[in-house]
Amino acid sequence: MLGYTLDFAVFSGQKFWKVEKLAALSGLTEAEIAKAAADSGFELSDGVFVVSDDVSDFEARRFGLSDVRALSFRESERLKLVYLLVFAADGDVSVEAFQALFGVSRNTILSDVKQLKLRLSEDSIALKFSRKQGYTLSGNAGKLLSLAFRAIHSLDNQALYLLSKFLNRENPQRVASSLSALTESGIKMPESRLTPTLLLFSMLENCARVNAPTREALLFSVSDGSFRTATLDFLYRIAFEIMESIMRLAALEFEDFTKTFMALLTHLTPAYFRIKYELVLENPLTDRIHREYPELWQLTEKALEPLSAATGPISADELAYFVMLFGSESHKRARHRQYSAVVLCVNGISSSLIMRKRLEALFPMIEFALATDVASFAELPVDSYDMLFSTLSLPTEKPIYLMSPLPEAEEARQLYNQVVSDFALPGYLRPSADSLVKSLAPYLAPDADRAKVAQLLARKLALIPQKKENSPLMLSDLLTEKSITFAENVPDWETAITLAAQPLLDSEKITRGYTQAIISRVKEFGAYIDLGHGVALPHARPEDGVNKIGMSLLKLAQPVNLLDDPAHAVQILIVLAASDNESHLHALSELTSILSDKNQLASLLSAEKSSDIQKIIQKGETND
Numbered sequence: 001m002l003g004y005t006l007d008f009a010v011f012s013g014q015k016f017w018k019v020e021k022l023a024a025l026s027g028l029t030e031a032e033i034a035k036a037a038a039d040s041g042f043e044l045s046d047g048v049f050v051v052s053d054d055v056s057d058f059e060a061r062r063f064g065l066s067d068v069r070a071l072s073f074r075e076s077e078r079l080k081l082v083y084l085l086v087f088a089a090d091g092d093v094s095v096e097a098f099q100a101l102f103g104v105s106r107n108t109i110l111s112d113v114k115q116l117k118l119r120l121s122e123d124s125i126a127l128k129f130s131r132k133q134g135y136t137l138s139g140n141a142g143k144l145l146s147l148a149f150r151a152i153h154s155l156d157n158q159a160l161y162l163l164s165k166f167l168n169r170e171n172p173q174r175v176a177s178s179l180s181a182l183t184e185s186g187i188k189m190p191e192s193r194l195t196p197t198l199l200l201f202s203m204l205e206n207c208a209r210v211n212a213p214t215r216e217a218l219l220f221s222v223s224d225g226s227f228r229t230a231t232l233d234f235l236y237r238i239a240f241e242i243m244e245s246i247m248r249l250a251a252l253e254f255e256d257f258t259k260t261f262m263a264l265l266t267h268l269t270p271a272y273f274r275i276k277y278e279l280v281l282e283n284p285l286t287d288r289i290h291r292e293y294p295e296l297w298q299l300t301e302k303a304l305e306p307l308s309a310a311t312g313p314i315s316a317d318e319l320a321y322f323v324m325l326f327g328s329e330s331h332k333r334a335r336h337r338q339y340s341a342v343v344l345c346v347n348g349i350s351s352s353l354i355m356r357k358r359l360e361a362l363f364p365m366i367e368f369a370l371a372t373d374v375a376s377f378a379e380l381p382v383d384s385y386d387m388l389f390s391t392l393s394l395p396t397e398k399p400i401y402l403m404s405p406l407p408e409a410e411e412a413r414q415l416y417n418q419v420v421s422d423f424a425l426p427g428y429l430r431p432s433a434d435s436l437v438k439s440l441a442p443y444l445a446p447d448a449d450r451a452k453v454a455q456l457l458a459r460k461l462a463l464i465p466q467k468k469e470n471s472p473l474m475l476s477d478l479l480t481e482k483s484i485t486f487a488e489n490v491p492d493w494e495t496a497i498t499l500a501a502q503p504l505l506d507s508e509k510i511t512r513g514y515t516q517a518i519i520s521r522v523k524e525f526g527a528y529i530d531l532g533h534g535v536a537l538p539h540a541r542p543e544d545g546v547n548k549i550g551m552s553l554l555k556l557a558q559p560v561n562l563l564d565d566p567a568h569a570v571q572i573l574i575v576l577a578a579s580d581n582e583s584h585l586h587a588l589s590e591l592t593s594i595l596s597d598k599n600q601l602a603s604l605l606s607a608e609k610s611s612d613i614q615k616i617i618q619k620g621e622t623n624d
Contacts, residue, residue, distance in 0.1 A: 007176035072525035190378035221273040225266035245303035283317040324384035433458040478551035484610035500554035500573040514545030539576040
């Protein structure tokens with residue numbers, strides 16, 4: 001993701017920039033500039049950064065989004081964004097503006113506003129509308145800022161894009177203009193907090209409700225805790241009192257008091273400002289920590305009284321971070337060392353859970369905690385874990401093991417050997433099947449099929465349980481002759497979805513309500529079912545009326561426009577009825593392979609009989 005750090009170059013009017021000059025002006029390394037260029041589609045050639053002639057789509061490229069038309073937002077995300085947009089616009093925003101940004105109906109926006117009003121009223125904040133001013137907020141200034149802080153730091157990448165697009169609507173460099181103030185402050189912060197902080201400071205640019213000391217506190221609250229000033233010397237005393245209390249209450253003897261004290265102080269510095277100003281960073285592990293460490297939770301809460309006396313009440317999210325820090329010390333004192341690891345997967349919660357499950361099977365001697373985004377990982381005290389398993393590379397003091405969410409057998413073997421070796425874990429290094437075949441070569445018959453021997457050994461040595469032969473459902477299992485239909489003269493997209501789902505309804509794999517649920521979700525969330533290339537994948541939740549897993553395909557003689565938008569013209573609709581989160585994944589991967597192959601896609605779009613489509617599917621499975 002490019003972010004805002006190179007805005008000065010992109011909008012300078014200068015087309016060519018030497019990378020070393022960009023590095024000097026931006027503070028980025030040359031490697032970081034190269035990655036930013038690759039992520040955002042800018043050309044980098046022979047040490048020269050080439051700015052595109054057309055930067056009209058720069059906002060999307062800034063966030064690494066290839067197709068902003070496919071963006072959709074859940075109600076919970078929309079409520080956060082509505083609040084932030086009203087907070088930022090201070091009256092200059094309306095229902096029509098929300099509709100344009102989210103791509104949803106007026107009724108959906110009005111429902112969101114109603115829900116938001118109810119939630120804000122619990123904090124004595126009023127969300128009002130007038131034709132002259134639009135939507136405005138009124139209430140305690142500190143609470144308004146607190147809610148904005150919490151919301152903006154919980155947004156995902158596509159939501160941050162939408163907010164940035166709104167703020168930069170009149171001046172494409174509005175958000176980036178706050179970067180110099182952050183740089184001049186000398187405050188370092190985790191990379192994951194930079195974009196939300198820039199957006200928030202851009203919102204506060206002309207906001208009289210937030211004074212200068214509060215703005216400084218905002219910077220301190222998102223820092224990495226490395227800064228030291230004489231005005232904060234009192235935190236040394238608080239940290240020491242906390243250490244004494246936890247040692248007394250929990251009977252902990254720290255292996256390295258100074259190291260733990262400095263780790264505590266580093267975390268305490270930004271935490272002090274967050275707690276004092278009620279600036280909450282959500283901790284994804286709070287509930288689990290409270291559930292699994294109830295005694296340490298209670299003791300830590302007591303030990304933090306010197307802090308709460310200076311700041312006021314400490315939220316559960318903040319308390320959980322301190323419990324994690326001291327919990328890691330209790331693990332170190334255990335007679336049989338139990339290692340702890342963080343699993344970081346940014347592909348979604350389902351992939352994260354699967355990844356953790358695989359790792360738990362590989363390393364039963366390691367305790368795994370889950371982080372589903374870089375921001376939540378950045379909040380973890382470095383002493384609360386021993387290693388990191390991640391799908392992407394990022395800076396960390398602890399050993400990091402890069403892996404895919406679903407590692408194949410060879411990747412799992414190499415990962416297992418590396419971790420066992422690095423941490424001297426109980427177990428033994430696993431040889432590869434090929435190396436064993438080479439070792440056994442003198443003892444194998446001359447006519448022995450070494451490839452089959454290697455396959456047999458690989459299955460026996462597999463660290464990840466092999467799938468049952470009948471477990472993966474193939475695409476051909478789901479798209480049978482009876483579930484593939486053709487139609488002409490279909491009047492609209494709703495009718496097309498209804499016709500496409502009819503085979504599943506006839507076979508009682510879905511209820512009639514499932515079809516309506518798909519249509520309603522498209523109206524609410526937009527054309528999220530559009531896969532591109534004229535193909536759509538209509539689907540809803542299992543609880544919306546799925547009786548049994550199934551798929552059906554409708555090929556239209558003429559395309560229909562989803563939501564009557566020519567940008568979403570589709571000619572093939574494949575209705576998916578998924579009964580759980582996993583059983584259909586193999587079939588979808590096969591479908592993706594077909595759509596990624598230009599020749600197979602062209603054949604699919606020109607197919608005139610169900611047998612033609614079945615042949616394309618079977619050919620794809622043969623190629624796999």
